[in-house]
Amino acid sequence: MSVEEYAPDHLPGTKRKRGKGVGAVYDTIKHEILDLTLAPGSPIDEVRLSERFGISRTPIREAMVKLAGEGLVVTLPNRFTIVAPIDFPNLSQFFDALSLMYRVTTRLAAANRTAADLVRIRALQDHYAEAVEARDVPEMIEVNRNFHAEIARAGNNRYYTELFERLLDEGRRLLRLYYSSYNDKLPRIYLQEHEDMVAAIERGDIDTADRIAHAHAQQIVKQIQASITADHRVNANIPL
Amino acid sequence: MSVEEYAPDHLPGTKRKRGKGVGAVYDTIKHEILDLTLAPGSPIDEVRLSERFGISRTPIREAMVKLAGEGLVVTLPNRFTIVAPIDFPNLSQFFDALSLMYRVTTRLAAANRTAADLVRIRALQDHYAEAVEARDVPEMIEVNRNFHAEIARAGNNRYYTELFERLLDEGRRLLRLYYSSYNDKLPRIYLQEHEDMVAAIERGDIDTADRIAHAHAQQIVKQIQASITADHRVNANIPL
DNA sequence: TGTATTTTTGTTGTCGACATAAAATATGTG
DNA sequence: CACATATTTTATGTCGACAACAAAAATACA
CATH class of the missing domain: 1.20.120.530 (GntR ligand-binding domain-like)
Structure with missing residues (x-):
C-alpha cells in the first residue's frame, strides 16, 4: 500500500480517462490525510495539487468539496482549504x-x-x-x-x-x-x-x-x- | 417558508456575492428534494439549473457534489444526476x-x-x-x-x-x-x-x-x- | 517613529468553451 | 423484417483565463 509520490500516474503518452481524475485526487489526498502525510491544519493549495496531478483546478476542487463533506478538510471561504485539525x-x-x-x-x-x-x-x-x-x-x-x-x-x-x-x-x-x-x-x-x-x-x-x-x-x-x-x-x- | 420560483433572487442590477451562488443552489435544491417538489428519481439537468439561477455550471456542479455527499442526489457517471430514489x-x-x-x-x-x-x-x-x-x-x-x-x-x-x-x-x-x-x-x-x-x-x-x-x-x-x-x-x- | 492608507500579491470563485462518453437514432445488410 | 453497425444527439467532464477577495507589503503622513 505504498503512496505514489507526485503521482503523475498516467504514462506520458496515455490520456487519463474522463472522470478518473477526481477519484484519484480524492483517494490520494484522503490517504495522505489519514496517514498524517498531510498534517492536521496544514493548508492545501489547489494550484499545487493541479500541477502535481497534471489536471486542471476544476476536478481538484470537486475532490476538495467531497473531502469537506466528510469533514476531512475545512474550507476557509476565499482564503484556503486546510486539513481538518484534530478537535x-x-x-x-x-x-x-x-x-x-x-x-x-x-x-x-x-x-x-x-x-x-x-x-x-x-x-x-x-x-x-x-x-x-x-x-x-x-x-x-x-x-x-x-x-x-x-x-x-x-x-x-x-x-x-x-x-x-x-x-x-x-x-x-x-x-x-x-x-x-x-x-x-x-x-x-x-x-x-x-x-x-x-x-x-x-x-x-x-x-x-x-x-x-x-x-x-x-x-x-x-x-x-x-x-x-x-x-x-x-x-x-x-x-x- | 415559501419556495421562490425560478429564483433569480438577485435584483437585475446587483451582482451576486462571490461564494453565495453555491450555497443558494444547495439550499434551494435541498429544500425542493425534501419537499418532494423534486420527485425521487427525477433527473437534474445542470444546464437547466445554471439558467434558472443565472450562474455558470461550475458552482451548480459543486452544489451537486455536496448533495451527493449527503445522499440526496445520485450521480450516474457521464450520464446524469438524479434525485435520490427512496430505498x-x-x-x-x-x-x-x-x-x-x-x-x-x-x-x-x-x-x-x-x-x-x-x-x-x-x-x-x-x-x-x-x-x-x-x-x-x-x-x-x-x-x-x-x-x-x-x-x-x-x-x-x-x-x-x-x-x-x-x-x-x-x-x-x-x-x-x-x-x-x-x-x-x-x-x-x-x-x-x-x-x-x-x-x-x-x-x-x-x-x-x-x-x-x-x-x-x-x-x-x-x-x-x-x-x-x-x-x-x-x-x-x-x-x- | 508609529499609524493609517494605498498598492501589490497570492489564491480562490466563476465563467464560457471545448472534448468526450453513452444513449438514441439512423443507416445498411442478410 | 430482424439485427448489426455507423451517426447524431445530449449532457457531462475538463480546461484555461479572468475577476474578486483578503492578506501582506509598501507608501504616505502626522
Whole structure:
C-alpha cells in the first residue's frame, strides 16, 4: 500500500480517462490525510495539487468539496482549504460515538452475518495477526480499521457503517499521532479480543458480541486517552 | 417558508456575492428534494439549473457534489444526476438507525441540556402545537423535524446530531409521500409524547427520556409502515 | 517613529468553451 | 423484417483565463 509520490500516474503518452481524475485526487489526498502525510491544519493549495496531478483546478476542487463533506478538510471561504485539525476539546463526543458504533455494528454482525462475511472477517483477523507478529504498527492500525469496518458491513446497515467508517478513520489519525507509545502488550490483548469477537459473531451470540465490543471500545479509548495525556506536545504543530 | 420560483433572487442590477451562488443552489435544491417538489428519481439537468439561477455550471456542479455527499442526489457517471430514489427494500435499516438516534440524542439531551437549549426546545414545541391546531400538515412535519434536531443539538454530540438530521430529513420525505393518510388523532398523540419528552429532558431524567424516545420512535415507524402498506402506489412514479 | 492608507500579491470563485462518453437514432445488410 | 453497425444527439467532464477577495507589503503622513 505504498503512496505514489507526485503521482503523475498516467504514462506520458496515455490520456487519463474522463472522470478518473477526481477519484484519484480524492483517494490520494484522503490517504495522505489519514496517514498524517498531510498534517492536521496544514493548508492545501489547489494550484499545487493541479500541477502535481497534471489536471486542471476544476476536478481538484470537486475532490476538495467531497473531502469537506466528510469533514476531512475545512474550507476557509476565499482564503484556503486546510486539513481538518484534530478537535481535542470535543474528543469525548468522538469516544462516545465510537463506542456506541462498536457495539451496534458488532451486535448487528452477530445477528446478520453470512458465511461469506465470516470468510472476509477471518481473513482480516489473520492479516492483523501477521502485522502483530511483524510488529508493523502502521499496518496494524490500518488492518484493525478494516477488520471492524468489515464487521460493520456484515451487520448490513449502511447508516451505521458509514458513520462508523468515518469514526474509525478519525481514530486512525489519532493512533498515528501517538503510536510512539504503543507497547508490545496491547496489540496482543486486542488480538485476543478480536478472536473472541469473531467467535461470538460466528455463533450469532448477540449479547456476548455486544459485551466484547463494549470492552474493546473502552480498551481503545483508554489507550488513546493515555497516549494523549502522556504526550505533552498535544498542541504543538506537526512538522511538515 | 415559501419556495421562490425560478429564483433569480438577485435584483437585475446587483451582482451576486462571490461564494453565495453555491450555497443558494444547495439550499434551494435541498429544500425542493425534501419537499418532494423534486420527485425521487427525477433527473437534474445542470444546464437547466445554471439558467434558472443565472450562474455558470461550475458552482451548480459543486452544489451537486455536496448533495451527493449527503445522499440526496445520485450521480450516474457521464450520464446524469438524479434525485435520490427512496430505498424501499432497505427501509428497515433506516428505521433501525432512526430509532437508535432518537433514543441516544434524547438521552444525551437529558444529560447535557442547558437553560438556553430548553428555551429553544420549548419554543419549537409550542410551534408544533400551533401547527397541530391549524391542521397544517406540511408545517407539522417540518417543525417536528426541527424539534427533534434541536434536542439532538442540546445533547451536544456532533456525530449523532449529523446522522440524526440526515435521518430526520429522509423521514420527512417519507412522511410527505404518505401524509394523505394522516388522521387527526396521531398528531395529538405525538404532541403529548413531545410534552413528556421535554419534561424528562428538563428534569434530567435520562431513563425516562430514553423510554419516551423509544416509544415515540416506534410510534412513528409504525405510522410510516402502515402508510406504506396502505398505499398501493408504492412503486408508481411520482408525477412531476 | 508609529499609524493609517494605498498598492501589490497570492489564491480562490466563476465563467464560457471545448472534448468526450453513452444513449438514441439512423443507416445498411442478410 | 430482424439485427448489426455507423451517426447524431445530449449532457457531462475538463480546461484555461479572468475577476474578486483578503492578506501582506509598501507608501504616505502626522
